[in-house]
Amino acid sequence: MRLPCHRGASLIVDGMPTPGTELIRAMAAGDHEAFTRFYDRYAPLVFPLVLRVVGERADAADVLQDVFWEAWRTAAAYDSARGTPEAWIVTRARTRAIDRVRAVRRRSETFVPALDAASAPAAPGGDVAERAGDRALVAEALARLPAPQREVIELAYYAGLTQSEIAERLEQPLGTVKTRIRLALARLRELVTLP
Amino acid sequence: MSHEPFETLAAIYAVGALDGDELTQFEAHLPTCPACEAAVRDAEETLARAVLTAPPQAPPAAAREALMRRVTERRDVRSRAWLRWAAATLVAAGAAAVFAGTWVAVRYEARLGQMAREMAAAKEALREELSLDRRAVELLRDPTTRVVDLRGRDGAAAANGRMIWNAAGGGHLLATGLPPAPPGKTYALWAIARGTPRPVGLFAVDANGRGGHRVAADTARDAVQGFVVTLEPEGGAPAPTGPIVLTSTR
Known part of the structure; x- marks a missing residue:
């Protein structure tokens, strides 16, 4: 069902949390109020991810705008049977952030992926305060992974490296990288589904 | 795989x-x-x-403002685009209506013009017919007017004719039962005076075999004794050459 498109006549009722799927449905009908609420709910959750990937706050704000703009425009294509609103917006945000990083890399042509400070906590050097700030951006669930598993997730999901690049980077067999990724996902799944 | x-x-x-x-x-x-x-x-x-287990972090307020402005502006742009589209559509529809109207008017005028011409032609034909009838009636009022019967001859035995004749006012031939003249031929009326036929006009018959011809008076000539209708080549002839189809002589 499509909701009527009336500015200021939001069908979203104040005072009670509206499911994300309802917000997206209202957005699909052109409801600005629903979009504002969607942004206010999900932007602070997604922003740390984008910032973690692109590094610069201004760039991250740019990417965030693109991500939510795309969400606004493609809300009608959202299918709740194919995933939660959280997965919908997070997957989109991660993809756009990686796109931005890769575009910057192509432009600079000087990319040598450095192990992220947070993914190599034992690495010496770096400003202590900065590292503390970085660490605050790391997802709790991720921090609870065994180091080798966390490392491959960091490199793949946050740095945008492929399995071959990770294997080369870590000087590990491709099969080992594959296994670590699989194990990491299995462990994360346990962590996020535990009560 | x-x-x-x-x-x-x-x-x-x-x-x-x-x-x-x-x-x-x-x-x-x-x-x-x-x-x-x-x-x-x-x-x-x-x-x-x-x-999402990472601690939430508020993005810059400017990002939110820019995004909301973008969403609102885009809608305005969309509505303006809609207006432009509607305006263009109306203009196009108007132009189409004017064009259609002009086309209809031109067609209508053409049809009207044709009808007017047809009316004028019919009126002219009626007037001509009426003036012929009036002359015939006037001729009949004249006590000196004679009505001469013409009978069919040769290939037109079913034909009949009546010549309303006045020596001073001229005459009027009314013929019936004549077959249409063959291509290249026409009917010719002759007035006979002193035993000699004098051409007094050419005429055709309609689909019903009816024809008529008005003959001007010619007082300078000798008294007319009778009338003959022959089939002649188109354009007529100085003297009868074709078969006699109607004659007042016995």
């Missing part, structure tokens, strides 16, 4: 690390395999929930 268990491929795909042939093959396989699709979805849900 690779020998990797699909859970592994789905996990690597979900973190965006699948590459090369494996990526190509997996992406081709994915839409055909609900199990793999579900595994990817499951991995994406897991990653999303894991990512």
